[in-house]
Amino acid sequence: MSTLQAFTWDDLFRFNNINLDPLTETDGTPFYLQYLAHWPEYFIVAEALGGEFMSYTMGKAEGSAAREEWHRHITALSVAPEFRQLGLAAKLMELLVPHGVEPEDIE
Numbered sequence: 001m002s003t004l005q006a007f008t009w010d011d012l013f014r015f016n017n018i019n020l021d022p023l024t025e026t027d028g029t030p031f032y033l034q035y036l037a038h039w040p041e042y043f044i045v046a047e048a049l050g051g052e053f054m055s056y057t058m059g060k061a062e063g064s065a066a067r068e069e070w071h072r073h074i075t076a077l078s079v080a081p082e083f084r085q086l087g088l089a090a091k092l093m094e095l096l097v098p099h100g101v102e103p104e105d106i107e
Contacts, residue, residue, distance in 0.1 A: 011045055039059065
């Protein structure tokens with residue numbers, strides 16, 4: 001069992017079990033903070049009952065207001081090795097992909 005919640009800035013100090021996996025590309029703190037500041041609604045973490053992070057996804061909205069061509073872009077999606085094969089990645093994808101992005105959703 002897990003809970004899905006919005007990622008917060010202090011979560012950057014709690015997701016090493018996911019990011020230190022060799023299959024996960026990692027970036028510096030400013031990169032994550034930029035996404036968190038601009039697109040917090042697309043930065044989601046799955047947490048186990050014991051408080052350990054299981055997976056996270058971060059994304060952004062891209063497009064042109066003039067042409068009203070908005071779409072979501074998934075920048076990162078990673079699952080800690082011990083929590084793979086549970087469907088977490090699919091659930092996180094469902095949260096970002098099913099609906100289009102409306103221009104009024106973008107700040």
